[in-house]
Amino acid sequence: MTARMKLTLSYAGIVVVSGVLLLAVVGFFLLRYVPDVQIPQLLPDTFIPNRSDLLRAFGPVAAMVLIVLIVIGWAGGWWLAGRMLAPLNRIGYAAQLAAQGSLSHRVALEGPRDEFRDLADVFDSMLDQLEQNMAEQQRFAANASHELRTPLAISQTVLEVARVDPERDVDALIDRLQEVNARAIELTEALLLLSRADRRAFTRESVDLSLLAEEAVESLLPLADKWAVTIDVGGDAAHAVGNASLLQQLITNLVHNAIVHNVSEGGAVTVRTHSLDQAVAVVVENTGPTLSPALVATLAEPFQRGVARTHDDDHAGAGLGLAIVQRIAQAHEGSLVLTPRVGGGLNVTVWLPHPHPGLYAPAASA
Numbered sequence: 001m002t003a004r005m006k007l008t009l010s011y012a013g014i015v016v017v018s019g020v021l022l023l024a025v026v027g028f029f030l031l032r033y034v035p036d037v038q039i040p041q042l043l044p045d046t047f048i049p050n051r052s053d054l055l056r057a058f059g060p061v062a063a064m065v066l067i068v069l070i071v072i073g074w075a076g077g078w079w080l081a082g083r084m085l086a087p088l089n090r091i092g093y094a095a096q097l098a099a100q101g102s103l104s105h106r107v108a109l110e111g112p113r114d115e116f117r118d119l120a121d122v123f124d125s126m127l128d129q130l131e132q133n134m135a136e137q138q139r140f141a142a143n144a145s146h147e148l149r150t151p152l153a154i155s156q157t158v159l160e161v162a163r164v165d166p167e168r169d170v171d172a173l174i175d176r177l178q179e180v181n182a183r184a185i186e187l188t189e190a191l192l193l194l195s196r197a198d199r200r201a202f203t204r205e206s207v208d209l210s211l212l213a214e215e216a217v218e219s220l221l222p223l224a225d226k227w228a229v230t231i232d233v234g235g236d237a238a239h240a241v242g243n244a245s246l247l248q249q250l251i252t253n254l255v256h257n258a259i260v261h262n263v264s265e266g267g268a269v270t271v272r273t274h275s276l277d278q279a280v281a282v283v284v285e286n287t288g289p290t291l292s293p294a295l296v297a298t299l300a301e302p303f304q305r306g307v308a309r310t311h312d313d314d315h316a317g318a319g320l321g322l323a324i325v326q327r328i329a330q331a332h333e334g335s336l337v338l339t340p341r342v343g344g345g346l347n348v349t350v351w352l353p354h355p356h357p358g359l360y361a362p363a364a365s366a
Contacts, residue, residue, distance in 0.1 A: 011077025
């Protein structure tokens, strides 16, 4: 039986049982005071019924009342059950559309806030999140396909040109192919790292973020010297629980982005680690061009390169640096905060949970 039929039978059963009990109580308390013997007539042409006479007169009326109660209980129960289950029908219809791939429909249940309204609102919120995630995945897939296709297209073009022009410099051809191949490998490794962070498939251990920051800066010093960027690293010993290689990649990406997205001359990067009462933080600040808040809000999206989504053949970087940082932070129950720097540049803060909340360690000054 359907839920509506079960509710209808329940309502009708309650009405009928209540009617039977009411009639039984009335009959018991009233008829017990009437004797079941022939009552003598005190006046001529009068009839005084006894208990049996009353039962014979009361029985058909009671039966008719029960029939009316059954009809009212059934009809009223069917109507009430329909009213009660109408929100569930709307939620079920929205769920069917979602199962067919349409995530734009919403229940949008009106009326006072009750259990059904709360359920509908939660379902609508879930659809909003699913639609947002689906759109993000579609954008990511489209951009990833384009980014992966670009190195292959460049390699194919270089080889076709070399085939048409036998006099072409072989060493230059090899260097160009090696550069394109390195670019494809870098992009593939970035996508794999992004997937690994999303799946949270890693072991956790105690990690000192200050040591990781020093190692990241040391490994990127040649790049900083090439771009004439000075790096200042310092701060507290900031311990967190997580995967050392992923957190090392997180800080390395932050410092690398701060170096390459800097001013042409006299650039500076500051790296600080902080240990607070409830969280630890890595702060990377760099000079650079002035960025609008609207643009900064999109920098953590995959394949975002700071000014617009570009897909030219001679581009640098995959636009996944901050996206990887955000996914790694989220995989460690942390967050990424981006704010424009006064005077140009960017301030990036990664917050991670403190392994021992409440154990206060004073933060060093920035």
